[in-house]
Amino acid sequence: MKNTKKIDLDWSTLAFSYIQTDYRFRAEWRGGKWDEGRLDEDPYLRVHEGSTGLHYGQQCFEGMKAFSARDGRILLFRPDENAKRFRRSAARILMPEVPEELFLHGVMETVQANRRWMPPHGSGASLYIRPLQYGMGPNIGVRPAPESMFTVFCMPVGPYFKGGLKPVFLMVSDYDRAAPNGTGAVKAGGNYAGSLLPHHEAVEAGYADCIYLDPKSHRNIEEVGAANFFGITRDNRFVTPKSPSILPSITRFSLEYIAREMLGMTVEERDIPIDSLDEFVEAGACGTAAVITPIGGIQYQGEMIHFHAKGEEVGPVTRRLYDTLKGIQQGDLPSPPGWVMEVPARD
Numbered sequence: 001m002k003n004t005k006k007i008d009l010d011w012s013t014l015a016f017s018y019i020q021t022d023y024r025f026r027a028e029w030r031g032g033k034w035d036e037g038r039l040d041e042d043p044y045l046r047v048h049e050g051s052t053g054l055h056y057g058q059q060c061f062e063g064m065k066a067f068s069a070r071d072g073r074i075l076l077f078r079p080d081e082n083a084k085r086f087r088r089s090a091a092r093i094l095m096p097e098v099p100e101e102l103f104l105h106g107v108m109e110t111v112q113a114n115r116r117w118m119p120p121h122g123s124g125a126s127l128y129i130r131p132l133q134y135g136m137g138p139n140i141g142v143r144p145a146p147e148s149m150f151t152v153f154c155m156p157v158g159p160y161f162k163g164g165l166k167p168v169f170l171m172v173s174d175y176d177r178a179a180p181n182g183t184g185a186v187k188a189g190g191n192y193a194g195s196l197l198p199h200h201e202a203v204e205a206g207y208a209d210c211i212y213l214d215p216k217s218h219r220n221i222e223e224v225g226a227a228n229f230f231g232i233t234r235d236n237r238f239v240t241p242k243s244p245s246i247l248p249s250i251t252r253f254s255l256e257y258i259a260r261e262m263l264g265m266t267v268e269e270r271d272i273p274i275d276s277l278d279e280f281v282e283a284g285a286c287g288t289a290a291v292i293t294p295i296g297g298i299q300y301q302g303e304m305i306h307f308h309a310k311g312e313e314v315g316p317v318t319r320r321l322y323d324t325l326k327g328i329q330q331g332d333l334p335s336p337p338g339w340v341m342e343v344p345a346r347d
């Protein structure tokens, strides 16, 4: 008997951490084709010991969110972009691509089946969705898996910053997160295993996270932990790094559009030398989890470079970008064509 009782949690204090919800979607690829998939109540997966997802990191994932609109509709933010990126990730590590229709179907089914977990409009919380794919089945050599699993699960997550946007302080890492012609531009699990130690060391040193420089010259800003970087210049330009080893953030290119089309700013994608950060009056990191993390300061070679108000408050442009994006995602502001997709209501 399906439980439809609305979940009541303290939404404002909810963390970004795992909560088991009712259903997850699963589809399997065997004999050269995907099955139609189904919902499952069991959070455990039975994994063959020879699975390449376990041995060789043949695995990729996505991160996306669903929001409750004021009128009760459930909105997904640009899920077609996640579907495309998921295919690109799979192709780079020789896994069968999940067709976009199957990806969207899996996401919609998962949200639909767990809608009693949907945080209400204006609570600051949202439903975080995690699509995942890995190589499975009997195998031992370094080669693509004979079979593949596509699964989607979700959970309510709280506002990233409790009590509003708060600037964070970062340090530049000596480690690289990606190789110049490696897998940095796809959401493959292996990239993140290697990032655990640099992140840990940054936190131990008293920073929120680390900044990675480009792996070729170690001169330009590449990424902020698992988020993209942007800076705002004195003359109101939105500047973000250009590099083939950066993960193309959907939040970042949405902010580029908002900056250009809605706020009338000039947008530049180019090298951002770590020794020329004084051109920025504001800086931030962006991604699905936090939307925007304002950056208060960056520590590089023993020196702290500060941005707006020495990091004591959020800059006005960062605030406007954040409010605009958040407003579009929650259905409070008109959306550029195709940015929000409604999850159809049904019982």
Ligand SMILES: *Cc1c(COP(=O)(O)O)cnc(C)c1O
Binding pocket: 063, 187, 223, 225, 226, 227, 228, 247, 248, 249, 250, 251, 252, 286, 287, 288, 289
């Ligand atoms: C997922 C991710 C981002 C953010 O991408 P969004 O599409 O905005 O969520 C940025 N950098 C890295 C390394 C990521 O894995």
